[in-house]
């Protein structure tokens with residue numbers, strides 16, 4: 349059990365949220381998102397309209413790098429992940445990387461235009477996130493993608509990508525040098 | 536993969552949501568809550584402000600029966616549960632019970648004043664829910680509780696309560712006959 353806190357990172361607007369996880373005889377309980385308390389600590393009042401969950405069967409499942417036109421609050425509900433975030437917005441920060449291992453006690457707020465990726469470190473990993481716009485196949489056209497294996501980013505994936513489970517789409521994203529910086533819509 | 540649908544139950548306002556779970560080489564993905572699509576199918580536009588998660592270490596963890604002064608959308612992200620809901624609002628429906636087994640492909644919308652309870656059928660069960668008001672210790676005074684073992688309700692728990700893991704509080708709730716029907720605040 350730790351106190352709830354919200355901490356900035358090297359990427360502008362990317363925030364690490366330390367959650368208060370309470371253990372008891374049944375297991376544990378956490379407030380995974382609590383609008384009033386978290387806004388009080390500096391989380392944007394981002395007004396989610398969708399909650400997505402991905403289940404990852406094996407350690408080594410790797411998803412990304414996706415920068416989307418909406419904000420996300422991501423967290424892990426079972427297992428552990430290695431998360432990587434890349435600033436893909438125009439400006440000085442373009443290409444900046446933050447990595448972090450996440451278990452159930454940490455969430456990350458990912459502002460629109462920051463690329464999101466993760467690799468599962470455990471089997472049966474549950475990854476959940478809240479977003480403040482509705483996804484659609486058409487909205488996917490406004491994503492900005494970057495390759496997980498990009499040599500400039502040089503993300504040290506705990507499980508080499510050659511052994512990792514990826515989608516076909518994620519194998520074929522462009523290198524950073526070919527990425528057009530994303531100017532996400534203002535809210 | 537099934538189509539998203541929202542179905543009424545014997546308890547007024549208690550809705551079963553069939554989720555569209557999409558499997559692939561990495562595992563599966565689901566929209567656990569999608570405001571626009573679900574409101575279009577009859578889910579109230581309930582405007583959540585908090586997302587809670589409970590982790591339940593062993594099969595047999597049992598929580599409830601809690602009727603709260605806010606609405607909830609509950610779902611299971613890992614494992615399976617036996618869920619039980621009891622109408623504790625004043626009127627003809629008082630004491631009516633609905634039970635249902637839930638895996639990752641089903642969510643349940645629980646309107647304020649309907650008692651919520653569940654028992655895990657698997658080890659390491661992750662239970663997640665969205666609520667449209669902020670919890671506080673003080674708000675707990677406005678819960679209405681009923682005993683899981685109540686003989687009138689006669690809920691057939693898959694794992695007998697004597698072998699189940701309960702909180703001290705949940706062992707001591709009143710029988711239905713002693714419950715004052717709950718008139719939850721309007722929104």
Ligand SMILES: Cc1cn([C@H]2C[C@H](O)[C@@H](COP(=O)(O)OP(=O)(O)O[C@H]3O[C@H](CO)[C@@H](O)[C@H](O)[C@H]3O)O2)c(=O)[nH]c1=O
Nearest residue numbers: 400401402411412414464465475483484515557564565566
């Ligand atoms: C994002 C999203 C996807 N889908 C559908 C489309 C596909 O049938 C299936 C999986 O979608 P994919 O595009 O492969 O999702 P994935 O590669 O996991 O990436 C998404 O999900 C990841 C978490 O799993 C996020 O970290 C990414 O930012 C997000 O883009 O779910 C939805 O039905 N709704 C959605 O919101």
Ligand SMILES: Cc1cn([C@H]2C[C@H](O)[C@@H](COP(=O)(O)OP(=O)(O)O[C@H]3O[C@H](CO)[C@@H](O)[C@H](O)[C@H]3O)O2)c(=O)[nH]c1=O
Nearest residue numbers: 370377378379587588589598599601651652662670671702
């Ligand atoms: C509901 C809630 C609880 N808590 C704290 C209080 C305790 O330290 C710990 C566990 O709370 P309890 O009151 O024992 O929670 P529990 O018996 O599991 O019941 C709650 O959580 C259940 C799911 O686990 C729900 O189905 C119930 O409706 C809800 O009342 O979490 C929070 O910090 N925030 C909350 O929103």
